[in-house]
Amino acid sequence: MSNPIVVGIDGSAHAWRALDWAADRAVRHGLDLRLVHGSRAVAEDGHISPRALRPLVAEREDLLAEARQYALKIHPDLRIETRLLPLEPGRALVREGENADMVTVGSRGLGGFEGLLFGSVGLYTAAHAVCPVLVVSRSAPYPADAAAEIVVGVEGRPGDDAAVEWAFKEAASKGADILALHAVGGEIGFPRWRVIEDMELSQALAGMGARYPDVPVRPLISDRTPSQALVEASEKAGLIVLGARRRRGVLGMALGRVNHAVLHHARCPVLIVPTGE
Numbered sequence: 469m470s471n472p473i474v475v476g477i478d479g480s481a482h483a484w485r486a487l488d489w490a491a492d493r494a495v496r497h498g499l500d501l502r503l504v505h506g507s508r509a510v511a512e513d514g515h516i517s518p519r520a521l522r523p524l525v526a527e528r529e530d531l532l533a534e535a536r537q538y539a540l541k542i543h544p545d546l547r548i549e550t551r552l553l554p555l556e557p558g559r560a561l562v563r564e565g566e567n568a569d570m571v572t573v574g575s576r577g578l579g580g581f582e583g584l585l586f587g588s589v590g591l592y593t594a595a596h597a598v599c600p601v602l603v604v605s606r607s608a609p610y611p612a613d614a615a616a617e618i619v620v621g622v623e624g625r626p627g628d629d630a631a632v633e634w635a636f637k638e639a640a641s642k643g644a645d646i647l648a649l650h651a652v653g654g655e656i657g658f659p660r661w662r663v664i665e666d667m668e669l670s671q672a673l674a675g676m677g678a679r680y681p682d683v684p685v686r687p688l689i690s691d692r693t694p695s696q697a698l699v700e701a702s703e704k705a706g707l708i709v710l711g712a713r714r715r716r717g718v719l720g721m722a723l724g725r726v727n728h729a730v731l732h733h734a735r736c737p738v739l740i741v742p743t744g745e
Contacts, residue, residue: 471569471599472500472549476561476589477535482574484538486604489737490572491539491546492611493602496641499569500547503535506560510552528552558592565597570739575605575731594712594731594740595723600634604737614706614736616643621698621710621726622650624668627743631711632672634741636680644706646683648673651690651697665689695729702734711743 475490477483487503494501509516510525532550539548553560565571573593594601608614620635622628632648639646650669669687677685690697702708708730712721721742723731731738 470497470499471567472502474502474504474561474564474568474571475535476557476571476573476593477503477505477532478557478574479531480574480606482604482606484535484574485606485608486572486574486602487535487539488542489602489604489608489611490570491543493570493638494546495543497569500549501539502564502568503532503539503548503550504553504560504564505532505551506553506555506557508554508556511554513554525552558589558596561589561593562596562598565593565599565601568599570600570602571597572602572604575603590731591723591728594727595721597721598714598742600739600741602737602739603731607735608737609706615704617645617647617705618642618707618709619647619649619698619701619705621694621708621730622648622669622672623694623711624650624665624672627711627713628672630743631709631741632676634739635707635709636676636683638707638709638739639683640680642706644683646685647701647705648685648687649690649697649701650688651692651694653691653693694726695733698726698730699733699735702730702736702738705736707736708734708738710738710740712740714742 473490473494475487505528507528510528529552536548536550539546561571571593573590575590590603618635618639620632635646652665710727712723712727
């Protein structure tokens, strides 16, 4: 059985929209969904009496059941399981992501419900997961209404392959175009410099045309900083795909300034893909 798509469920509008995007990918790629709610409040550690614990557990299980029924109403053939874990939300998602195709999380949660705010659960998951992480904001459109363009950030360094591959695979399954964006953060004043940047971008895209011949590609070298160029491109994009290098000696990804800026300011969902060290 293929690895499932894990979705963080907390009852917020952001989580429901994340579920929309996760279910859409699951259908397109024939994957299962695993809906996860993590909460220390349901831990059987003696801090709460069994009598007081039962309604807390029932409340959270009802939340997961509601999310499952919502997804099945739209996609009746989906295979969906639910898991309630006695862990902090971010840790629960990271643990479930160890054998997952992807973890999907809303950019913000319910402030009064475990205090799920972007910068805690979203960033924790993106920084510690060993699989790709999709961050979806409440303002994101339904997947069917998203712009038919996927933007992939290309650094022009070894390790771009994983993010580029994900972008092309998604574009092929969605019938979308690719904007391969290489931002250099300064005016390209010398012809030789321009040739070098063109070569780096071409090298990053090498082989993709043959493997995905039906995906239109538009290479773009921008003199904006990577953060500026990607955030601006997100205004007309359906998805931003970025790589993040695996952290040496520990699990998870090393999120840099560009990753942080795009996660906080992008106008569309953002997919963070782990790359080689």
